[in-house]
Amino acid sequence: xxxxxxxxxxxxxxxxxxxxxxxxxxxxxxxxxxxxxxxxxxxxxxxxxxxxxxxxxxxxxxxxxxxxxxxxxxxxxxxxxxxxxxxxxxxxxxxxxxxxxxxxxxxxxxxxxxxxxxxxxxxxxxxxxxxxxxxxxxxxxxxxxxxxxxxxxxxxxxxxxxxxxxxxxxxxxxxxxxxxxxxxxxxxxxxxxxxxxxxxxxxxxxxxxxxxxxxxxxxxxxxxxxxxxxxxxxxxxxxxxxxxxxxxxxxxxxxxxxxxxxxxxxxxxxxxxxxxxxxxxxxxxxxxxxxxxxxxxxxxxxxxxxxxxxxxxxxxxxxxxxxxxxxxxxxxxxxxxxxxxxxxxxxxxxxxxxxxxxxxxxxxxxxxxxxxxxxxxxxxxxxxxxxxxxxxxxxxxxxxxxxxxxxxxxxxxxxxxxxxxxxxxxxxxxxxxxxxxxxxxxxxxxxxxxxxxxxxxxxxxxxxxxxxxxxxxxxxxxxxxxxxxxxxxxxxxxxxxxxxxxxxxxxxxxxxxxxxxxxxxxx
Amino acid sequence: xxxxxxxxxxxxxxxxxxxxxxxxxxxxxxxxxxxxxxxxxxxxxxxxxxxxxxxxxxxxxxxxxxxxxxxxxxxxxxxxxxxxxxxxxxxxxxxxxxxxxxxxxxxxxxxxxxxxxxxxxxxxxxxxxxxxxxxxxxxxxxxxxxxxxxxxxxxxxxxxxxxxxxxxxxxxxxxxxxxxxxxxxxxxxxxxxxxxxxxxxxxxxxxxxxxxxxxxxxxxxxxxxxxxxxxxxxxxxxxxxxxxxxxxxxxxxxxxxxxxxxxxxxxxxxxxxxxxxxxxxxxxxxxxxx
Numbered sequence: 099x100x101x102x103x104x105x106x107x108x109x110x111x112x113x114x115x116x117x118x119x120x121x122x123x124x125x126x127x128x129x130x131x132x133x134x135x136x137x138x139x140x141x142x143x144x145x146x147x148x149x150x151x152x153x154x155x156x157x158x159x160x161x162x163x164x165x166x167x168x169x170x171x172x173x174x175x176x177x178x179x180x181x182x183x184x185x186x187x188x189x190x191x192x193x194x195x196x197x198x199x200x201x202x203x204x205x206x207x208x209x210x211x212x213x214x215x216x217x218x219x220x221x222x223x224x225x226x227x228x229x230x231x232x233x234x235x236x237x238x239x240x241x242x243x244x245x246x247x248x249x250x251x252x253x254x255x256x257x258x259x260x261x262x263x264x265x266x267x268x269x270x271x272x273x274x275x276x277x278x279x280x281x282x283x284x285x286x287x288x289x290x291x292x293x294x295x296x297x298x299x300x301x302x303x304x305x306x307x308x309x310x311x312x313x314x315x316x317x318x319x320x321x322x323x324x325x326x327x328x329x330x331x332x333x334x335x336x337x338x339x340x341x342x343x344x345x346x347x348x349x350x351x352x353x354x355x356x357x358x359x360x361x362x363x364x365x366x367x368x369x370x371x372x373x374x375x376x377x378x379x380x381x382x383x384x385x386x387x388x389x390x391x392x393x394x395x396x397x398x399x400x401x402x403x404x405x406x407x408x409x410x411x412x413x414x415x416x417x418x419x420x421x422x423x424x425x426x427x428x429x430x431x432x433x434x435x436x437x438x439x440x441x442x443x444x445x446x447x448x449x450x451x452x453x454x455x456x457x458x459x460x461x462x463x464x465x466x467x468x469x470x471x472x473x474x475x476x477x478x479x480x481x482x483x484x485x486x487x488x489x490x491x492x493x494x495x496x497x498x499x500x501x502x503x504x505x506x507x508x509x510x511x512x513x514x515x516x517x518x519x520x521x522x523x524x525x526x527x528x529x530x531x532x533x534x535x536x537x538x539x540x541x542x543x544x545x546x547x548x549x550x551x552x553x554x555x556x557x558x559x560x561x562x563x564x565x566x567x568x569x570x571x572x573x574x575x576x577x578x579x580x581x582x583x584x585x586x587x588x589x590x591x592x593x594x595x596x597x598x599x600x601x602x603x604x605x606x607x608x609x610x611x612x613x614x615x616x617x618x619x620x621x
Numbered sequence: 622x623x624x625x626x627x628x629x630x631x632x633x634x635x636x637x638x639x640x641x642x643x644x645x646x647x648x649x650x651x652x653x654x655x656x657x658x659x660x661x662x663x664x665x666x667x668x669x670x671x672x673x674x675x676x677x678x679x680x681x682x683x684x685x686x687x688x689x690x691x692x693x694x695x696x697x698x699x700x701x702x703x704x705x706x707x708x709x710x711x712x713x714x715x716x717x718x719x720x721x722x723x724x725x726x727x728x729x730x731x732x733x734x735x736x737x738x739x740x741x742x743x744x745x746x747x748x749x750x751x752x753x754x755x756x757x758x759x760x761x762x763x764x765x766x767x768x769x770x771x772x773x774x775x776x777x778x779x780x781x782x783x784x785x786x787x788x789x790x791x792x793x794x795x796x797x798x799x800x801x802x803x804x805x806x807x808x809x810x811x812x813x814x815x816x817x818x819x820x821x822x823x824x825x826x827x828x829x830x831x832x833x834x835x836x837x838x839x840x841x842x843x844x845x846x847x848x849x850x851x852x853x854x855x856x857x858x859x860x861x862x863x864x865x866x867x868x869x870x871x872x873x874x875x876x877x878x879x880x881x882x883x884x885x886x887x888x889x890x891x892x893x894x895x896x897x898x899x900x901x902x903x904x905x906x907x908x909x910x911x
Contacts, residue, residue, distance in 0.1 A: 340869055340872070358870065360870055360871055360874065364873065410675075410677060413680070414680055414695060414696050414697065415695075467866075470851055471696060471867075474696060477857055478673050488855070491769075491851055
């Protein structure tokens with residue numbers, strides 16, 4: 099994660115001005131922001147879409163925005179620092195057995211859920227057993243495949259037993275996903291968790307009015323004394339991107355999540371705003387249905403890959419604010435070029451001529467400006483190669499349903515992001531994968547997937563994962579529409595926005611610089 | 622009476638002289654509409670890039686840049702070319718949908734107004750139901766169920782405006798059906814069909830056509846709203862509303878992407894309304910002279 103205000107080098111005179119300003123500040127005394135966190139205040143966050151729900155099984159998948167609330171209301175056993183080390187949260191320590199197959203985790207004592215239920219080994223075990231039970235059909239279970247069982251050792255000790263040593267176990271329990279946050283067993287049992295989440299976190303859930311607001315209030319009994327700083331946090335879904343950005347500029351929102359290139363570029367120029375960004379895994383894609391003609395023929399898929407132009411989409415649609423990617427990993431592991439098929443119209447035409455039949459396809463895309471633009475670019479690019487593409491704009495949920503039922507030819511798709519993409523890709527691309535919605539199957543892919551699943555050597559595993567990336571490009575399993583890079587735009591008086599590998603405003607750490615806020619209130 | 626006031630005929634004649642003078646604005650409106658119509662028909666013959674042709678280098682180019690007369694949009698497509706092809710959609714829908722509305726609404730209205738009684742009651746209930754239903758919701762449902770094609774768009778817009786046309790035609794028919802010449806026709810042995818076709822239809826047709834022109838403006842705007850919501854014709858066919866929506870994203874930096882189609886649509890609707898207004902003026906005069 100890095101904050102960026104300006105990508106260009108400032109001129110010399112600007113440096114001089116800065117120096118002067120610095121001197122002036124030093125003479126007058128430090129500004130309020132330097133005096134450390136301030137208690138109180140309310141934060142309004144503008145988000146892209148309404149929340150899906152907070153129960154891992156009821157909600158089915160973690161909505162793009164739900165992490166914001168999940169990490170404010172509930173907590174994980176461990177957080178992860180930037181180097182991937184475990185930082186104790188609800189747990190105190192984790193130790194592994196010599197064979198690497200059993201992890202023993204010591205839990206924090208004296209912590210209670212917001213509803214009064216004590217936090218203990220039973221709560222952790224109940225949560226994990228629920229996710230791992232095949233009967234519950236937790237959609238993210240594919241990523242947890244290496245975990246055999248979770249058991250209680252004593253009141254404040256739990257044991258994770260693995261099927262084999264798993265290098266990414268630490269990342270899994272420390273990631274900001276559905277599996278790692280611990281809900282109140284009482285709320286889960288009473289079936290209220292999905293709409294009104296209960297956890298141990300710094301904020302207590304107050305209300306959620308669909309498509310209008312979700313309000314959190316300070317948890318007065320939070321185990322971390324002195325935290326959190328804010329009294330209330332309000333999340334407001336603002337689906338219209340322009341309206342969201344205007345709300346930020348007008349001060350109706352203190353921070354917003356956005357991916358509109360123009361707004362990000364504008365915010366970088368704006369001195370009252372600050373841009374926080376970071377890359378993560380799980381690219382945007384056009385998924386091919388490889389189980390039906392004509393896309394079951396790799397030549398057609400390869401032709402489309404050469405007709406496609408990811409660079410142009412990133413430039414036109416995102417104004418270059420997201421990366422062009424050639425693998426699904428978001429930078430870790432870094433696989434380099436991976437045999438990515440570049441835009442090459444001649445090659446596309448050649449492959450289609452080899453196929454020999456006219457190709458007409460239908461693309462189901464989300465009815466958002468983003469989905470529409472990507473669709474229109476694809477339509478034009480494919481047309482130049484001689485492929486007719488019909489566009490079908492659909493609500494995001496409808497696209498999801500079509501893909502799950504295999505009722506599509508090409509569909510816009512967002513791969514889930516996991517700290518370790520291995521197990522998830524195993525289920526998404528493997529010939530017997532449970533979430534293999536593209537119907538793609540190849541022995542080479544299966545081999546790489548098996549190798550990464552069974553390997554316990556970091557280097558060999560990286561090689562296998564990069565083999566997966568190479569095979570994706572070789573067989574043109576899907577088209578990349580750019581990598582995931584999130585952008586949080588915030589007013590400069592919003593302090594403490596810390597490192598996070600996801601588009602999450604970690605409100606537990608946030609405080610408002612008092613001076614600036616008072617000024618704003620006076621206005 | 623004749624000294625201070627004027628006879629009805631004399632006043633009508635005076636008004637007629639004033640209203641019949643069309644004025645420069647009217648002819649400007651006609652000229653604009655004719656220009657748009659000619660350009661729409663001849664869209665494919667102009668030396669412009671295809672409306673979905675992407676200029677890979679010039680995105681949101683200013684008017685005149687790199688040979689793009691009106692610049693390019695977010696995706697580097699020529700705005701002038703898209704306007705011409707978009708005009709086809711707007712004009713097609715704008716004139717055909719009211720025709721459909723006229724056909725359906727006119728038929729229902731005449732039947733209800735002529736026969737009254739149970740038929741009238743039934744038709745009025747149907748009309749009231751349709752009028753009570755939010756129109757945009759109806760359009761959204763149709764677009765959602767049948768997909769966004771020029772045909773379904775035109776048909777649904779026609780259905781949406783039919784009830785109000787039907788009400789107007791019904792009121793006119795009731796008024797005309799009470800006139801003496803209807804009685805005379807009946808006395809001469811004409812049956813219902815003959816009376817409707819020969820006596821009533823010619824008399825309601827003119828006001829209906831004028832009202833249709835007013836509807837044309839409304840329909841072009843409605844098509845624009847649907848296009849703005851992404852529910853107008855399917856890509857790659859451009860529509861004015863869709864063009865305005867696409868430019869919204871870059872409104873602050875490159876206002877021309879949205880503003881040019883918005884201005885063209887504004888002028889077109891204004892022209893249609895001006896013409897409709899003027900023609901209604903003529904019609905009112907003729908009615909008063911009847």
